[in-house]
Amino acid sequence: MARPIVVGVLAAALLIGGAAHARAQRTSADYTEPYQRRAFAIYKTIVEMRTAEGQGRVPAMAAYLADQFRQGGFPAADVHVLPLSLPSGEQTASLVVRYRGNGASGRKPILLLAHMDVVDARREDWARDPFTLVEERGYFFGRGTADDKFGVASLTGTFLRLKAEGFVPTRDLVIAFSGDEETGMLSARALVTTHRALTDAEFALNDDGGGGKLDESGAPVAFFIQAAEKTYATFELTVTNPGGHSSTPRPDNAIYDLARVVQRLEAHRFPVAVNDTTRGYLEAMARLTPGPTGDAMRRLAADPGDRAAADVLWALPEEVGITRTTCVPTMLRGGHAENALAQSVTVTVNCRIFPGEAVDDVKATLERVADTKGLRIVQRGEAFPSPASPLRDDIMAALTATVHARYPGIPVIPTMAAYATDGREVRSAGIPTYGVMGLFMKDSDQFAHGLDERVPVEQFFGALEHWKGLLSRLAGPGER
Ligand SMILES: [Zn+2]
16 A cells, blocks of 8 residues: 655655556646646645534634635625634634626626535544645545535635636626534525625525546546435434333333334335426436436436336435435334333434425324324424525536536536535525536545545646636626
8 A cells, every 4th residue: 555645745756656557647746837736725724724513623714715815816895704603602604705796797696605614534543644635646635625625625716716817707706615514504504694695696506516427447427416405304203101011011012013113114105206406317317327227217207107117216225315205214212121111112214305395294294104103203303495496507508518628528417415515505595506516536436524535636626627617607708
């Protein structure tokens, strides 16, 4: 295994090490334009700030970035660090930066989203220090290299580059970086409510969702635009019983009752649901997917009532979520002594709800399916539904042209995420939101939130071209 090499050192050794590979690996030293060097310096600096929950480092990161924007020519009046106290008492912050346009398009601003916080990482768990940007074998390693300091650095680097090049957008472009996306998303909510005067926009582009897929040889497969997110909701279903001594078992028993509830849940399927995003996804994926799976995707897009097609996708963990609401038991607890009849048994059920379906309706369905007298069902925590964002021709056209400038001819496919991002808060505040991250990855390189998070070096610099292309097309002089 190669020795970890700190960025900027021993680039020559990396080139020699990379010569064994068929594809020549590029190192960060190969990217010599001033805008590339500046974006890279910002990326390195912010990856090395431990902006995880409990560390209190987000305000410092916001202040550092604010400084970069002011030095890059953005008036101080257009750079806003917005502090926020979290319920835990920790201080976080958001950053809003307005790139003033000339108003020629007559349109409302475009909001550009990313988040400054990260999931924590411990040095002893990682092969390399998670809070040092390490360049090795054509990758940048470190916590946040993908999620989402990649997004913060791409957008910051792009604003500074466009400003330096004298670009004047035809509408305002507004960066909004949040500070607690991985935990509460309260800063994103404040950005589009309390601070709405600063962030109001026609739509938002999220640099923390969507993105491209590479196959395992590194060839581009497709780009995904994330236009919807499922709603996360958790329920606890509890059966209670008077209990007693286990030497005198009674005919009714909380464990048997709950076991039957779990079996009924297993047998239940929520109905197939389709929206524009998932229909577009199924149609496009059908063209890329050989065999019965592709065939089922094509048929389900054409006819959501096709039971046989739905059954094929039901069996595929990575596809079932796009077709319907799912609820699955994730935890069990019950009983209090090995020689006592259980008085209370609980199953935790986690649901990912299709946009547009009400959380209370899902709860009522679970109750009906459980079909057990005396069963108590409670929702744990709050659920935050958000509507699917309508797919727009202008955004799809600009995005497709931008993606094709890097990777000609690949399909651009709408998708719905089964997880939540700040996009949920922005969508539910009435601003349609599209995840269009400029990062292409192999499935085998996906380590966001996990150990040894990484991105290919060339992707970091490619994302700078992605954002310049996209913003030039959506807010450049060529615009209608
Ligand atoms: Zn993220």
